[in-house]
Structure formats: C-alpha cells, structure tokens
Amino acid sequence: MNRPRHWIDFRSDTVTRPTLAMRQAMFDAEVGDDVWGEDPTVTQLEQTLASMAGKAAGLFLPSGTQSNLVALLTHCGRGDEFIVGDQAHTYKYEGGGAAALGSIQPHPLPMTAIGGPDLHDIEHAIRPDNIHFSRTRLLALENTVHGKVLPLDYMTRAYALCQRHGLQLHLDGARVFNASVALGCSLIDITRNADTVSICLSKGLGTPVGSVLVGSSEFIHTARRWRKVTGGGMRQAGILAAAGLYALEHHVQRLADDHRRARLLAERLLRAGYILEPPQTNMLFIDAGELDRTALSAWLHEHGVKADCLGRDNIRLVTHLDINDDDIERAARVFEQFRTRA
Template identity: 50%
Template sequence: MVGVRVIDLRSDTVTRPTPAMREAMAAAEVGDDVYGEDPSVNRLQEQAAALLGKEAALFVPSGTMANQASLRTLTRPGDILLAGEGAHVLRYESGGPAALAGVHVQTIGRGGFFDGAEVKAAIHPDESHFAPTRAVTVENTHNTSGGRVFPLDRLKDVVATAREHGLSLHLDGARLFNAVVATGTPARVWAEPFDTATFCLSKGLGAPVGSLVCGDASVIRSVHRARKMLGGGMRQAGFLAAAGLYALEHHVDRLADDHANARRLAAGLEKLGFAVDPSPETNMVMFGVEDTLGFLRATRARDLWINPMGEGRFRAVTHLDAPEPQIDEALGRIGEVVAQGIR
C-alpha cells in the first residue's frame, strides 16, 4: 500500500481511478465481449476508431498485447521489422516479436527517431538469401528518449519511403495523446499513415487497464484473431471500457498539466545542479546522476520513487496523481538528498 507521503514518479501507469471514473465503471452497461455483446466496449471501440480516423478498433488488455497482436498481423515468421533504438516492442515486451510473430527486429536511426533514408538503407534486396524487410514500427511519443514526439515531417518522410518499398506501418502510440496535446496535431493526423495504430488508456489517461488497436476493418479482424490466440478475449470488459470512455472525455486535455509539471520538475532539477535532458516535450524528465545507487536509496528513504534507466540516468514521469504541489515537494526532497552530498 502506497502511503500518503509517497510521491511516485516511476511511471504514468501508477495512477488510481478517480472517484468519478469509479462511478462511471460501476454504472457501466456490460455484456459478453467475446460474443461482441458488450455495449460499453463497442462504444469505446467506435469512439477510438473515429478519433484515429480508422474504420475499426479493438479493445485489448495492454499496450504490449496491442503491439504484439498488430505485429503478428502485419508480418510473417522470418520477416524483419524496422524499429527505432530503445523501442518498447524490442526492449520491454519479453521478446514478443521473436516469440509471437517470429520476426527479427532491426534498429535504425538514433534515440528512437529515424528518417526515410535510414529506412531505405536498411531494406534488404528481394533475393532469396535475405530475410524480407516487411514492416516499420514507430513509437510516438518515444519512451526511452524521454517522451519525445516523432517529428511530423520526419514521419512523413518515413511513410513515403516505407510505402514506396511496400512495407507495412505500425504505430506504438502508447502515449499518442501526449503527442496530440504537446503539438496540437490531431490523433487522426498522427495515425493516418499506419496500418495498425495503438494507444493506451492506462498511461497518462489514467484508466486502470486497456489499449486500443485501430485500423481498416480487415486488419482489425486479423488483430481480433491474434487477440483471441493470445488469450486477450475478455468477457464483461465494459467495466474497463467505461473507465476508458471516461478518460477520453475528461483526461485528454489535462495532459497539458502533466507536461507543465514535467517542465517545472526539469527546471527545479537544473537549479539543483543536475544535468537534465533538453526541456521535456511531454510528461517525462530524464536526468543524470553521479551515484545511481546512492541517489536511488536516498530518494526511496524520503518516500520519493523515481526509476533509474541504466547507470547514471533517471526518468521521472508526471501524471494525474502527482499534481504541482507534489512536484514541488519532490524537488524539496531531492534538495535534501543533494544537501547530504548525494547527486
């Protein structure tokens, strides 16, 4: 149980449903979604498809399943999937692309971002010795780069090259709405070129569970089959979909607060002498420390939870349950750590 003193900036996945979201969940109309009979799930899927400008959408339990069911649909065993460095599908999904889709993941570009020329250079010749280069995945926002937005002009360049060479396109949009709010570019513009486009309800949007995969009706039929195979068919999932519908209505615009809080935290850390990555674009702050273990222990001892991202690097994530006063309190506690000579 997290005590009231704890400030948890490990991830935006740690939020608890608000009282109003819980009310919406309790009041949800439900049915058996494996039979396609859950009205709340159906409503959520229709709304997600409309938001992303696609024909259809499918509710799945997690961002991981959204990615893996999509990749299984877009590729065949033996294919190559091109991805940016540090892609979630490669690093944090338990080997899913290899185990579940049978694809090799080849990273291109730098720090999660790449352009059309880098896609082109990676494409194998159409010759029997080579694994076929089949698809490209784009992560937007990009987690391990610190929540950065994939620049739209670079994305257009990637899409043009991918299409020219017959590659499929997947969007890991776990935090797509952070990109939407940060840039003012609508979700359907970001999603438009992709065969499969996902977003998560359980990150900054503050719902407890769930992600959507959006695409053409025929593609979503295949993703639906993959979801079934992966064990992701849920029954009265409308309780969860109701949380998602509530989140889409009430928790999108407020992501701007998380972004402002991330900038506030970054500025405070800089004042305390930390090397902070350039101003946060969304809700993540990446910063350097000299003593990884010492900093981790000293912050934990003060009930401040921030995760290291490898040696000498920490990532703090702002969210619904960490409003501005908690950000200031977190900076106060980090100030105490620095005063002890730990940084």
C-alpha cells in the same frame, strides 16, 4: 525535513489509480460477452478511438504489449521482418514476443536523437526481393518515445517512404495523446501517418487496464483472431472499456498539466545543478553520470519519493494524474536538499 505524508511516485504514469468518477463510470457500464461481440461499451470504445484516430475499426486489448504483438502478428508472417529502433518498446521491452510467438524477425536500427531510426538507414535496411532474404513487411515507430514527440515531418516522410516500398507502418502510440497535446494538434494529424496504431489507456490517461489497436476493417478483423489466439479475448470487458471512455472525455486535455509539471520540476532540478534536457511531455531523465546513485536512491526513499533509478545512464521521473503541484514542490525540495546536504 518532516516525514512524508504519502509517496510521490514518479516511476511511471502506469502507477495511477482510477479516480472515484472513473470507478463510478465503470460501475455503471452496460456489459455483455465481448468475445461474441455483445459488449456495447467495448464496441463504443473501439469505435470512438478508431474515429478519433481516423481509422475504420478498433480492437480493445488487455495491454500495450499484447496490442503491439497482435499488430505484429497481423502485419507479418513467419520469417518476415520488421524494421524497428533499437531502443523501441516493441523491440527491447516486450520479451521478444514477435520472435517468440510469431517467428517474426526484428531488424533493429540505431535511433537518432529525435527518437526514430534515420530515414536513409530505414531505406537501406529494406531487403530486396530475393530468396536469400527475409521479407521486410513493416516499419514500427513509437510516439512519444522516451518522452519525446516524433516530429510530424519525420512521421510524414517515414510513411511516404513505407508507401514507396510497399511496407506497412505500425505506430506504438502508447502515449500518442501526450504527443498530440504537446504539439497542439489533433490525434489524426499524427495517426494519418500510420496504417495501424496501438493506443494505451492505462498510462497518462489513467485507466486501470487496456489498450486499443486501430486500423482498417480488414486488419482489425484478422487482429481480432490473433487477440483470441493469444488469450486476449475478454468477456464482460465493458467495465474496463467504460474507464477508457471516461478517460477520453476527461483525461486527455489535462495531459498538458503533466507536461507543465514536468517542465516545472526540470527547471528546479536544473537550477539545483542536475543535468537534464527540458522535457517535451511528461518524462524527464536526469543524467546519472556525476551522481552518487545509491545515495540519491536512499535519500529519495527516505523522503517519500519513488523514481526509476534502474536506467544505466539516467534516472527517470514521470508526471501523471496522481501527481499535483504540491507534490512537485515537495519533490523539488527533496532533490535540492540532496545537493546541499551536509
């Protein structure tokens, strides 16, 4: 095989670089001091996403981690508890921020194959009103979760359960547009089943920075204070928000291309003898059980393919804006040739 001309980077959809058109939109952005509420582009982004999600207000934050943290700090007080899947990003991959900075106790529950805790488990995990127990305030779900779309029926039932028990529901919707595009539904069809939603612009949507937290006006008013407290108040952030507005206009429907490419790659890998489930969105996970992982990592590296080989049981491949049909073809051949190498 010839030496690769460029890297094909499947490690994450966060590795994309802003397109020229996006950079131009950033260059042209009207800006002001957003901590004083004077950046028109940030305000436009917040209002646009809030209305797309059917919520009253939005808040632009530097990252998904900070957006989820600010949501948790706003929903829960010291000593309160939130129920969360034990493989969820908010529990496992955000540095324990809610506990470290908010004295909020996570109550992790095993996740079922669909990507959320079992609804009976959730119901049983809610603490009775008793001075011995922490107060259960919130259920945190994630959609998409490890590339899977949470079924709408599950979300509807989870939200009804929360309302029956006086809990709030926060959705880590870092990739919620992948879910809506995969389901062929509107964003609101998903977000109506949550009180608050954190939506990332820097993943499949391809911006360099930023997430938007959406919810009620009162919630966002308090969240704005927590954003400042946690150091997330930004000044002329319209330059970044302009990338978000550009992405909402140009990069949502094209997520279907990422999903199609993930399916295409999965078909080739299955035919070549790799073990994996057909992807629902832009992520595929190759079962690493029977593979010589060290040899595969070295082979991929040698042939210009980057993949996340850090998982205990699998190798993760993520398609995104910077991966085209030719890249899929080339990567598929690299994986096939690993199987048939001498």
